[in-house]
Amino acid sequence: MFSSTQNTIIAVATPLGVGAIAMIRVSGKDAFSITQKIWKSKKNLLTQVPNTLLVGTIIDQENTPIDEVVLSIFHAPHSFTGDNTIEISCHASPYIVQKILTLLVENGAKLAQAGEFTRRAYLNGRVDLAQAEAIADVIASENENAHKIAFQQMRGGFSKQIKKMREDFIKLAGLLELELDFAEEDVEFANRGEIQKQVHQLSQNISDLANSYQLGKVLKNGFPVAIVGKPNAGKSTLLNALLAEDKAIVSPIAGTTRDSIEDETTIKGIKFRFVDTAGLRQTDDIVENIGIARTKEKMQASALILYLFDVSEFTPDVLLKNLLEIEQYNVPILLVANKIDIADKNAIHYFENFEEKYQKQIIFLSAHTQHNLENLQNKLADYVQMQPLHQNQTIITNTRHYACLQDTLKALEQVKKSLDQKFSTEMVATDMREVIYQLGTITGEITNNDLLEFIFTKFCIGK
């Protein structure tokens, strides 16, 4: 949990282990007095003019100098958080950074939780909630797709959709409330069949949205692609080619990759997470067998399998036979014929009519020379482009939203049940209120007034 806003919080603001200079941010009521305690310079921090830089030394309790640093001074409310803030720029040795953090904590500062600086800024009115969320999204989104989702949600596409569903459902629930509150009136009551139909439709819509969560997560964290094939098909070489670096150890010895290797790369603005897997073969090697078992897990967890084979080693029949094992995972498969640079022309020739015959496309390339690698990259990008995000559908990425949608679905199931079992109106109405409540928790509207509002505008009520 976040600490009280009375606390002074600290955090390293630069990535650890990167670059020559690290920056530690100290923010809060006591930022100046705490830093002053580990500060040695002719100039007193407490009397320093805002928005200036100071050079000096950080010292420990025994007056031992730790590092020469530069301080940037910001006075409340003119800082990012709105509180007094000092930024300590020190040398980026892990020891120095750790030591300074420890000294600050010993003098009363608290280590900040993730997002706590943004939260302070929000609480101090420096940014509003939407901005705070946007900041979080900007920090989180590392690729074009994540940006696209974040942007869509910022524009309110998602909450608009939920609001619309909630409004539609309020109308439906309003019909039942009408029966309960205005039994004496001359109004026609809702057809139960019609209500059932609409409840069903809403369930379908909500469930579509909830299902998009998996995809949303995938797009945010990288589209997982498993590179699968026989040992020595060139999987690690392909991975290195896709990543444009030597991540996997490559050797002519089959079975070099004993475990899965993962890394991310961005192709045409889409983040991919490639998993190089241990080659699939029958073996008695225990370690390799563990690797193969893990390969199977990775295949299941991926959104796409690249099935790689050495074009010289396979005939179409062998390929189809090998695919049988892969197809059981129910993950879409993209076929990649490798090593065309050293293959006999005839070997490639075998596969000429393969696509028409079996409705399976093959990409021919050489991972080693990177010949036709671009074809594969294009194909991968196209594949993701075909996903619902690019058909302007709403994608859920927020875990809380996902949980709320799941709760909504649960509530809808209960409504269906009570309608099916012909429970009396007030029970169905109670179940419908739960749906409205759950939808409301997503957009932040929780009140029964909406029900009455609907009734009054729609029906002629009153004696």
Next chain:
Amino acid sequence: MFPEYDVIVVGAGHAGCEASYASATMGSKTLLITLDMTKIAQMSCNPAMGGVAKGQIIREIDALGGMSGIISDKTMIQFRMLNRSKGSAMWSPRCQSDRAKFTEAWRLALENVPNLDFWQDMVAELIVKDNRVCGVITGMGLEIKAKSVILTSGTFMNGLIHIGEKRIGGGRMGEKASTGITEQLVELGMEAGRMKTGTPPRIDGRTLNYEVMEEQKGDENPSKFSFSDETQSLTTQRSCFITYTNTEVHEILQTGFEQSPMFTGRIKGLGPRYCPSIEDKINRFADKDRHQIFVEPEGWDTVEIYVNGFSTSLPQDVQYKAIKKIPGFENCKMFRPGYAIEYDYFPPTQLKPTLETHLIENLYFAGQINGTTGYEEAACQGLMAGMNAHQKVHEKPNIILSRADAYIGVLIDDLVYKGTDEPYRMFTSRAEYRISLRQDNADIRLTEKGYNLGLASQKRYDDLQAKKQKIADLQHILKDLKASPEEINPTLEILETSPIREKVIIGNLLKRPEITIENLAKNYIPFANVLAEFPIQVSEQVEIHYKYDDYLQKERNMAMRFQELEDLMIPDSFDYSKVQALSAESRQKLPKMRPKTLGEASRISGISPSDISILMVFVGR
């Protein structure tokens, strides 16, 4: 001439009567001031008490020890339990009343209360010192001192009656309006507004042709409002009748629209949407070619008829011409036309949940002055204001009912936190915990509270304890009462519900919609034998607990969800102005209303959920 009173109640309508009855019964020296002592507890509009959600309120008043239930029982001419086609949680008692007997019964009841004095006069001014009320000055110029004052002005403060283009100052037809207090309170810093309500014409019942109308009889086995055995249910009843308007009626009414104070904008106050005038109905729902009309007798002996559904402020000749086109009304004679009335109210967000004003200490408001409509709504506010005024002047704790306690709690909570733009009427849909807040369990919910306050009698309390014991006994028996398939399947077949395969606890069968305690007892002797020893009020409670078990649990969960916010206290010293992230509206409203908890804050209109989440962080989450 006057002592210093603990409580002065201004106005003797439904709110004023309950208020003065409560404070005097609890032991406060109380004075009830009214413009006309012959009009105590006058039913200004329809001669009926209760209805959906309103009937529950009457039961709650009765459970707490108020009088509206008993008076209604003593003066009813017809009783119906509404919503019988729904589950028993929705049942709502309603009665037609004898208007004259109703006022008489209230007056007798009040005259029997020790500690309660009466004075017939107008209150023209409040005596306010250092933002604290300490008495009233009357129209006759008398100064009467009091520790607290409850204003229940109804439609009287600057009341203005409209009939067509005619405008008459008055609080009811033929009665003077009261003046002075609004102006004084506005001067002191309170905000006032105008509201509007209306009433239909009254007709000579001897001139109606009931043959062409549909008769609406009272219940075959009528129940009653009060939990006490002081009153009995009816043995004979009078019927109401139903007829309809038609396009001809609508066309005639439309000829008067140009002179309608509603449409010409002469009426500034906002009227209730759920109790619209007939011209409003025609105007807003033009596609409907008929509207329902209830013909309601005004008493046992009188020939006067109340034309429910025909509230109007059109010119009286238009009213008369139109009404004669309603089937059964062809030869009718009118006693008096319908009219609209505008009156002053004070937006109730200026009140604490005890109904005391924020601005002036020991000054309480109850009834239409708070923007509500309805006898029941007024009566329960009067009761709560009376209780709280007594508690305050005797330095005892406030009495606040929560939304989970009672409809009364929902009503006052809505008023003081959300406020209202139109006359506020209770609906079951306003209650989050509708299945828990039933008419049948109002005594279980509230009588102990009323007893502890000295309002509900010892007998009431003892009766309740006995009832609770019997419920527990029956529940205990039913827990172990099982039936085998051979024993009970024939019964289930009769009741057209699926047979069982294994032994079941009989109580659990009550969860099935097809099975009630009544039809099960009728068709299964061992069950009937068990029930025979328990009164219906007891078996009914047990049935409800089985039937609604899951739903009562759901409501408890829901209540807990909201309780989390209620438990987060906002310190009195909390400085909202420092929380810059709050919306401007919140920063302005919250210091004024001073909610005690985040739950209260969340119910204030205009306070957004994001404001609440910000406050949540500050008050120590």
